[in-house]
Amino acid sequence: MGALQDRGRRARFHQRRRRAAPETDHAYYPTTTEAEQAGTAASTRNGRISALPAKLRPDLPTGQISWIVGNKHVGEDDSELAEDMSDRAKRAGAIDPDMVAQIVAYALACHRANQALVAHFRL
Numbered sequence: 001m002g003a004l005q006d007r008g009r010r011a012r013f014h015q016r017r018r019r020a021a022p023e024t025d026h027a028y029y030p031t032t033t034e035a036e037q038a039g040t041a042a043s044t045r046n047g048r049i050s051a052l053p054a055k056l057r058p059d060l061p062t063g064q065i066s067w068i069v070g071n072k073h074v075g076e077d078d079s080e081l082a083e084d085m086s087d088r089a090k091r092a093g094a095i096d097p098d099m100v101a102q103i104v105a106y107a108l109a110c111h112r113a114n115q116a117l118v119a120h121f122r123l
Contacts, residue, residue, distance in 0.1 A: 028105030
């Protein structure tokens with residue numbers, strides 16, 4: 001709503017104009033480096049893109065995701081893992097695309113951590 005102003009002759013009602021919020025695309029990546037690389041590759045603003053750490057949703061089943069990913073082979077392809085986790089999330093009732101994207105990103109982050117452990121211990 002706006003303010004009622006008196007300009008001498010008559011009162012006018014002015015409605016405040018809100019500036020439209022810029023539309024931003026949200027994408028979740030397992031690591032900051034991957035986020036910055038994807039942002040730079042897709043940027044139409046000469047590389048000016050933000051890669052910010054995101055807070056996990058409180059309803060994200062992190063324990064279940066890490067358990068599922070921990071039982072998979074570390075050599076499994078990222079696209080196969082992402083497709084499997086997306087399918088599992090949708091079957092479990094996740095209809096919010098943002099939730100599915102966070103589930104997939106968290107699963108890929110767990111997968112990267114498992115791959116790093118295998119590489120570190122040379123298993």
